[in-house]
Amino acid sequence: MSSLRPVVDFLLYDWLKVDQLSQRSRFSDHSRDTFDAVLDTCERIAREKYAPHNRLVDTEEPRFDGEKVVLPAATKQAWEAYAESGMLSAAQDYDIGGMQLPYTVEAAAGAFFAVASVSIGGGLLTVGNANLLMAHGTDLQKQVFALNEFNGRFSGTMCLSEPQAGSSLSDVATRATPDGPDFESDPLGPRYRVRGNKMWISAGEHELTENIVHLVLAKIPGPDGKLVAGTRGISLFLVPKKLVGPDGQLTGERNDIALAGLNHKLGWRGTTNTLLNFGEGKFPVRGGAGAIGYLVGKPGEGLRCMFHMMNEARIGIGMAATALGLAGYYASLDYAKQRPQGRPVGPAGKDPGQPQVRIIEHADVKRMLLAQKSYGEGALALMLYCARLVDEQHTGAPEAADEARLLLEVLTPIAKSWPSEFCLEANSLAIQVHGGYGYTRDFPVEQYWRDQRLNMIHEGTHGIQAADLLGRKVVMEGGRGLQLLAGRINATIEAALQRPHLAEHANALAKALQRVGAATKAAWATGDPSAALANAVPYMQAFGHLVIAWMWLDVLLTVPAQEQARTPAHVGRVHAARYFFHYELPKVPAWLAVVETRDPTCAQMPEEAF
Structure with a gap:
């Protein structure tokens, strides 16, 4: 560390x-x-x-x-x-x-x-939960719940998925009904009775804090008693594990939220992951049926409110993925420096009497270490760049703040998904560096890989992030966010072209940028979403590689030319960037080829042919 x-x-x-x-x-x-x-x-x-x-x-x-x-x-x-x-x-x-x-x-x-x-x-979910309440909750909801999450007395969750509705949130069936004729007079907000089942709830049940604040997506029945179809019917409710008074003190009453089971996961085993039943009657409360929940925001705007927390969580998952990639890199680097194995290539290496060399002296091990370094440190640069945009959005001048907002819209799917995919590859390479030992529990790299594998799934799967990027983010507001991003990448290219030692990278990045722009237009040439999005994941992979290459080139602009070959840390950055530009960026045209032609292979594969 x-x-x-x-x-x-x-x-x-x-x-x-x-x-x-x-x-x-x-x-x-x-x-x-x-x-x-x-x-x-x-x-x-x-x-x-x-x-x-x-x-x-x-x-x-x-x-x-x-x-x-x-x-x-x-x-x-x-x-x-x-x-x-x-x-x-x-x-x-x-x-x-x-x-x-x-x-x-x-x-x-x-x-x-x-x-x-x-x-x-x-505190990822707790802070995200509290931040959502600060943005959309009532003054008392902020005081009673958000502030107690910020001080660690309470913790928070997000309850979206259901057994029959994972990523398809428009299909949630959890319902909320007004709790009596005076439901709107409760000081903590309009009071409802919530009934339904939620799944994959991280930190959904534990004894770490006095209370757990669940933010639950549910539908309010219409005048005919039926749930409104689609996302328009979804509202957001604050449902505490233990009931709280307006003074912020626990009332001593347990809300009707029951633990239905624990999910036993491949990784992230230290974090409780739960199935929760709301309002099943195991803990009847205040003489009524259903868990007591308080409306957050306006009816029907639950998904809009929840995206405040979801987007924050997506950047948090990107950072978690980045950190796991770096943890594996540090462990495999340490191992490679100590493990003797084999002899040098060439005549000297044929003499069995010669001592073995450490595996870090082999070119292929260096390749695997460089790949990990380029993925992990490139991803870390992206995550901190996105964090810097958050600060700009909140404290910058109006025009700069608006640009930061748009850039974040475009970059969030990349920030969540690119580290999740390529730092997983880094963790796989960390196991490979360890050889057979990496596959055992004697070394930590197998756990890093298991922990990492979840990140392509939760907070919006890989495919959903790709569809969001190509289907919405790059075309929103007339493509202005994509244009802003291209402008910033071009500024880095122009600066790098002024430095002869960076010109090769700058030209390669310029070609990749042009190719991504052309592929974006080609994907939407027919205006048919099904044709455009059939290859959304290869598009996102290419787009992500473009962004990480930009991060590396921009980082190198910070390194004085005279230091690039002298200071070990800078030498490492130069080589990691060179690796990315020589071994990774050339993959972009192959990914984009199917995007540009709107290749129908996957979409047209008949089910029975599988």
């Missing part, structure tokens, strides 16, 4: 110039010193409370003892240390107990926890 800090410092200060944010009024109390103090604290907690227990929480999965979910004591200690650090409210206003930190610094600090143990987890 010590290898992460120099990379974070370089990207934050040398590349993104985050310390300059202290010139803005919101961050005026801060400086590089305060930012470094936050990073120091998080690095220490991650090292002491998370990393030593990563294997423990993988082998001692959550279990239900008939009354409660049991987790290792280390999980509770890690949560308490995280909450006490103040990171749950790091970006919030001073007047509600926050630190008014830039989100970029908060995101960077979170990487330490994810590298140490993504399975123990931090």
Whole structure:
């Protein structure tokens, strides 16, 4: 984990110039010193409370003892240390107990926890839940629920999927009905009775906090008593595990939310994942049927409100995927430096009397390490760049803020999905570097791979992110977001062309950008969504590679030419970028070929032919 800090410092200060944010009024109390103090604290907690227990929480999965979910004591200690650090409210206003930190610094600090143990987890869902309430909740919902999540007293979840409706949220069947004639007079918001089943709920049941705040998507029946079809009928409800009074104190009543079971997962085993039944009658409450929930926002706008949390979670998953890729890289790099195996290629290597060399001296092992480095550090640059856009959106001048909003719209599917796919490949390569040992539990890389595999699925599957990118994001507002992105990439290309040692990369990036633009137009040439989106995933892979190549070239602009061949860290960056441009960027034309021709192979395959 010590290898992460120099990379974070370089990207934050040398590349993104985050310390300059202290010139803005919101961050005026801060400086590089305060930012470094936050990073120091998080690095220490991650090292002491998370990393030593990563294997423990993988082998001692959550279990239900008939009354409660049991987790290792280390999980509770890690949560308490995280909450006490103040990171749950790091970006919030001073007047509600926050630190008014830039989100970029908060995101960077979170990487330490994810590298140490993504399975123990931090405050991703809790902070996202509270942020949604701050944006869409009533004043009392903010006071009673959001602020208690920020201080660590409560935790939060998002309850979207159902057994019959995973990614297809328009098909949710959970319903909410007004709780009596006075349902609109409750101080905590319009009060409803919620009934239904939710699945894949991370942190849905545990004893880590006093209460769990569930944000639940449900449909309100129309005048005819039937649920409104599609997303228009979906509303959002705040359904606490334990009922709370307007003063924020627990009433002593358990809400009618029952644990139906625990999901036993390939990875992320330290995080409880649950099936929850709302309003099945196991815990009858206040003489009525159904769990008590409070409307958040307006009826019928549940999905719009929930996207506030979903988009935040997608960037968080991208960071988790990035961190796992880096964790595997650091482990395999350490192994490669120590493991003797084989002899050099050439005449000298044929002498069995010669000592073995460490495997890092073999070109193919260097290839695997370079691939991991290029994926992991390239993804980290993207995640911190997106975090920097969040700060720009919230504190920049109006025009800059609007540009940041649009760029985030376009980049969010990439930020979630590219690290999930290619840092998974990095984790596979980390196993390969270890050889047979990598396939055993004697080394951590097999767990990193298992933990990583979930990231292509949750918070919107890979295919859904691809359809969102090509079907909505690159064409929204007349394609203005894509044009903005192309403008920024071109600015990097123009700057790089002025430096002879970067001209080759700049020209390669320019060709890739032109090809992505042409493929976008070709995909939509007929105006038929089914034809355009049939190859959305190859489009997203090519688009993601374009973006990561841009990140690497922009990062290299920060490195003085005279330092590129002298400082080991910069030599590493130069080689990782060269690897990406020589081995990875050439894949873009192959991916885009099927997009440009709207190849129908997949769409036209008859079911019976499988």
